[in-house]
Amino acid sequence: MTARFVVIRILALLSVLLGINYIAWRWLDSINWEAWWIAVPLVIAETYSLVDTFLFAVTMWRARERPAPTSPPQGTVDVFITTYNEPIEMVAATAAAAARIAYPHETWILDDGARPEMRAAAADLGVGYITRSAEWAGKPRHAKAGNLNNALLQTEGEFLLILDADQVPDPLILHRTLGYFADDPEVALVQTPQWFVNVDETDPLGSQAPLFYGPIQQGKDGWNAAFFCGSNAILRRDALMQLGIVGYVRDVEESTSRALRAAEGLLARAARSRRTPASMRGDLSGLRDRVAEARREIAAGGAIAEVTYRLDADVRRASESVVSRDMAALRADLQIVQELAGVDEETGSPVIDDAALAALSAHEFSPLGAMESVAALLAALRVDRPDEAQPVQPMATISVTEDMATAMQLHALGWRSVYHHEILAHGLAPEDLRTMLTQRLRWAQGTLQVMLRDNPLVKKGLSAGQRLMYFATMWSYLSGFTAIVYLAAPVIYLTLGVMPVTAWSVDFFARFLPYFLINQVLFLVVARGIRTWRGQQYSLALFPVWIRACTTAFSNVVLRRPLGFAVTKKDGRDDSGIPWRQIWPQLTAIAVLVIAMLIGFARIAVGTADGTGTLVNTVWVIYDLAVLSVIIQAALYRGPSSTSNRQEANT
Incomplete structure (x- = not known):
């Protein structure tokens, strides 16, 4: 020290x-x-x-000034350049610089604007071009996180270098950073500073953040909490895919648990209802207990598909029994109608007077509707997440600042991060107050979304230091x-x-x-x-x-x-x-x-x-x-x- x-x-x-x-x-x-x-x-x-x-x-x-990695660079790399509506010339310049990176790699332009002229520019440069697949039509897009998730499932590199459309990389960026992954197989992220070249010495907009991209990130790094800042970072694909799979499993478990809780409530209310015959209340209570047992099985790690399959069979058997009893009840109801109602002499149809109506209103009818609702809930359980374009979403989608949310989830799974304090890319900062205010608002909104949805102070898997480092931001x-x-x-x-x-x-x-x-x-x-x-x-x-x-x-x-999500203007x-x-x-x-x-x-x-x-x-x-x-x-x-x-x- x-x-x-x-x-x-x-x-x-x-x-x-x-x-x-x-x-x-x-x-x-x-x-x-x-x-x-x-x-x-x-x-x-x-x-x-x-x-x-x-x-x-x-x-x-615990601020940490890291030495350079000791291992040589190794592994296959995809370079992702994310863009939505930035000028074609700007994206093309970044892509051309990315193509000149000395370490062998594949360069991809991820065009969320699906612009034909951007596709043509990529072809002219000899770099890859990816836009959203057809599965995204009518589904949540998740802004930049969705753009990256779409590309992740269409590429194969072991590591990903992520660049914003304006961040021009140094040719040696991969040589200087890939070694960390070989030094430590638990490293999922290497973040480098963001530095802006279109900033005056006085910098009245405060775009340069030398305290954050320096002592603060070095301090977080000492607690293994240096986080992803959206660009100029290299990530391990395996770590992201693990994150996506874990998130998928948790989402399915949570949706199944919600459905089973709702089913328990329906059956409990039906069993207590005055309209339910006493002879059927035991069946409904038993089925409610079976639903509760299924929920406990899943919570204990039971296979969701197997547990819900067995439960669905139980519901069907119980429904058949209830339907059989219902038919007898319906025939009895018809007999009551015939006994209480008079007959219209012209049409031969029953006529129900006030006395007959009162008698029928007091009658208890079948709970079959509760059974049908439970069966519908079980039928609605889907493991393919039909509400999303991709069942597996590696990049976090809970916030407009997908970078911090993703890093925190990686840390919670036990992965490590590195802050490499060397400027290896140069970008463009906002040049007017309106754009700067929009940018700062988005950063703050996204960070607070993460705090409200996934508060680090109570998040499982994080160390005490990591909790404090995320909470500090x-x-x-x-x-x-x-x-x-x-x-x-x-x-x-x-x-x-x-x-x-x-x-x-x-x-x-x-x-x-x-x-x-x-x-x-x-x-x-x-x-x-x-x-x-x-x-x-x-x-x-x-x-x-x-x-x-x-x-x-x-x-x-x-x-x-x-x-709303607003892309920061970077073209003047x-x-x-x-x-x-x-x-x-x-x-x-x-x-x-x-x-x-x-x-x-x-x-x-x-x-x-x-x-x-x-x-x-x-x-x-x-x-x-x-x-x-x-x-x-x-x-x-x-x-x-x-x-x-x-x-x-x-x-």
Whole structure:
């Protein structure tokens, strides 16, 4: 362990301990309960930040700088270039570069747009072309995950290099990464950084993520939790196919279990019904017990086909018995009708008067309908998953961010991952604020979908470290709600004089300042010269995006409302203008902060405000304004100063 990592561990430990000391004091001794409506939300927001500090400290505790693999590259490889509606020239340039990769391989363009001109371009380049098969018609498409799953069943390479349409690979990308799979047969994934060449030095859109594609992924790698980021990654086909088969089996088991539970309920209600003859209730209860037994057999690992086949035979035998009894009951019912009803003299048909109707309504009729419903449920059980184009779906389809979901499921099955910290592909980042906001929203929505559908904290198969590493990424997208509190608190103090803490005392500064300063030092040591200010700005400045992601992901997963999928524009600027409707919350916050600061100065001038409190909150406001200013810079941004970077990426 190097001296730098010893320092990081010391700083990480101090950050957590000082944070606990500060937050404990805040909860126990400093809340201004007279202003609980802002004091409590503020301390909750600070507690959220402490959890954030803890998760970052745990991430960096085992940060790993991997050496190059020792084994030579080996195995067959398919290179997949995923595309939907990107420009033909861009995809062709990436495909041409992929074809020049030095290691023997097959290159495939996966065209989800099914464009004839893209097919022709692939033929001209001498690379493979795959689009959706006919089985996908009228079935869920699952966006990029579906595109990859379709191609997986049409190719044979032992390993897959996955590239987005704009990610131009280095000729040695496979030579530099394939050795990890030979070094460790349990490695399923090798992820390399994403790097964008059409980004100015100032990068007002924050597209480069050097902290994530560096210390954070290295930290996750130390916990065997470096995850798939959608592109510039190599995956082992066997691992993906195992994942698909396990998912298929689980899906069939779950659908069978749901059907059997429904059958139990139907039979139980029929047995309790007043309309069911006492002589048949025992048969229905017995059949219900047989269904429950079948469900337990399947839960214990019994073969679904065999168990349901035997159960279906039992239901048919029971139905025959019930039908036989029903015929006797029906004949008896007809006799009752004949006895109670009069006869129409002209037609000879029975006439049922009120007395006869009352007598017939009180009669108990056959439970055959319950039997028929159970038989229909069993008949509906299908092992071919008719609702899907492919029974086996190797890439996870539970989220629009199929990459993270797939990696987490691979880790849960016991597979390992590697983060290789070397730029081996160059891509194109969004060049306007509107496109960037769309991209960030999709990332956040997909991550939160995974959290709601497959929460890592309770997922079987993951280690404690892996649970925390996945949860840390998901947790970060909940920050939009805390941002509102952090923006509102100084405004409320400067304008109304309402204090969320009991006093701006020595106790406050003695606890807060060490915690804050050690946090900043830890960040600087971890970053080691990397420019991270943009990332810090956007973690707060995009609070409306994070909140929208939370609400829309919740609506999609819990309320079953559709969630749209937008492909990031990668062919230059969106010239439709500044997205005022998307950034009005940030602009409003800027205006309110400025006004609050002016009011605070005015209150000092007339002697109605505390000087220390006003100073603290003014510094707070200035920091918030510095953070939010990135939105104005991004809105005014007009793309890279030249097209040379984009041309470089496509050569």
